[in-house]
Every structure is written in C-alpha cells, then in structure tokens.
C-alpha cells in the first residue's frame with residue numbers, strides 16, 4: 124500500500140489546467156486536475172516538467188497553494204530571465220495540460236494536531252505554502268493562534284492580498300514593504316530584521332511553531348533572527364525557494 128502510494132507520487136502524470144487566475148502583475152495561480160491525486164497536506168509541493176519540441180525538459184518545484192481537500196493549485200511568480208516561470212505565468216491557459224508529479228514533502232507541513240501558536244514568515248512567493256496552511260487551519264476549524272508576517276517589495280506585489288485581509292479569528296496578518304510604500308502606509312517597512320521579529324513574532328516562551336518560506340537569503344536571515352529570539356531549531360521549519368530574490 125505504502126509502496127503503491129509512493130510510486131504514484133513519483134510518477135509523472137498529465138494534468139489538465141482548469142483555471143488560471145492572475146494574482147499580481149507577475150504572479151498567477153494555476154488550478155490543475157491531476158487524474159491520479161492521492162490528496163495533499165498543507166505545505167507540500169509538486170514538480171512540474173516542461174518538454175520542448177526537441178525533447179529538452181526542465182523541471183521545477185512549486186508549493187501547493189490550496190488546502191487539503193481543495194482542487195490542486197500552484198501559484199507561480201514570473202522571473203524575467205527564468206526558463207520555466209515565464210511560460211507558466213504568461214502562456215498557460217485553461218484547457219492546456221501540464222506534466223506534474225506529487226505531492227512531495229513531509230517536513231514543511233502543518234496539521235492542526237501540531238498545534239502552535241503559529242508564526243508564518245513569508246518572503247515574496249514564499250507565502251504560497253503558508254496560504255495553504257492558513258486555509259487548512261480555517262477549513263479544519265482549528266483555533267490555533269497564527270501570525271503571518273509577509274515581506275514584499277511593494278503593496279501591489281502582495282499575493283492573495285484580498286484573501287489575507289479576510290482573516291480575523293485568531294489570525295494576524297502584517298506586511299513589511301521593502302522597496303516602496305504607498306502614501307499613508309502605516310505597516311512595517313524594510314527587510315525583516317531582529318527588531319521587527321522581536322515586535323511581530325510570538326515570544327519564545329509561548330513555544331511557537333514557525334514556518335519560514337522564501338528566497339534562500341530571506342530564510343537564512345529570518346531563521347537566524349528567530350534563533351536569536353530563543354526559538355529552538357526543532358520548532359522552526361524552513362523552505363528555500365532558491366536564489367536570493369529581492370526581499
């Protein structure tokens with residue numbers, strides 16, 4: 124049984140694209156209907172494989188943006204000089220097909236039974252698996268308190284802004300803008316540093332459970348910051364999207 128499940132997850136399958144939603148100028152969410160999907164956990168990812176006409180292939184990992192029980196979706200940010208993300212963000216349409224395999228990953232996942240309080244730190248598109256966690260929390264009726272601190276270059280770059288604005292019950296969402304702030308902005312500015320973490324994070328005494336996701340440099344800086352606040356390493360889960368990003 125376990126072997127069958129594993130083989131299923133590691134096997135490529137062709138999934139029709141059921142919907143493409145533009146989130147920001149550079150980001151889209153792609154909803155997929157993989158024919159053979161065992162279900163996923165909040166925080167997992169999947170692999171996408173593109174094949175060119177000459178047979179050249181490129182594979183990339185994408186976090187699953189939807190909660191367990193919801194249709195499978197990924198949210199992709201376009202990197203202008205990228206190989207795969209410009210295709211996914213600009214070319215893919217509903218009715219197309221994408222090759223994928225998954226779900227993958229058992230470490231960067233959250234279940235209500237894991238408890239909290241939850242501290243979610245997002246750098247740019249690193250918010251994607253954290254959105255799945257927040258949705259899972261809501262769908263399961265969990266009352267674990269959660270704080271999301273989301274670092275974005277500008278306000279229009281914030282992904283899922285409307286959705287994140289609807290959380291109230293036990294979820295606090297705050298932003299820090301690193302490049303440009305709109306007139307009258309009262310939120311945080313600048314990169315997440317020790318002072319901001321000390322202000323926005325749960326105190327270590329509350330035994331919080333932290334999930335950090337974003338560009339590698341973002342993850343490393345914020346994980347070090349949480350260690351400085353006394354968070355034990357086993358309570359800090361990290362997911363690196365690669366490169367340094369602009370956070």
Ligand SMILES: Cc1cc2nc3c(=O)[nH]c(=O)nc-3n(C[C@H](O)[C@H](O)[C@H](O)COP(=O)(O)OP(=O)(O)OC[C@H]3O[C@@H](n4cnc5c(N)ncnc54)[C@H](O)[C@@H]3O)c2cc1C
Nearest residue numbers: 183184185186198199200205206207208251364365366368
């Ligand atoms: C576990 C995991 C989950 C991921 N989930 C998501 C997701 O939910 N949404 C999403 O948009 N991306 C996600 N990524 C990143 C994604 O896998 C690709 O790396 C990204 O889409 C760039 O691919 P590309 O082919 O367009 O760029 P490439 O051709 O691979 O790279 C182009 C240039 O951009 C740099 N670069 C590569 N990756 C990044 C990055 N993440 N940030 C900044 N610069 C980069 C490279 O160093 C290179 O210079 C995830 C990565 C991992 C490991």
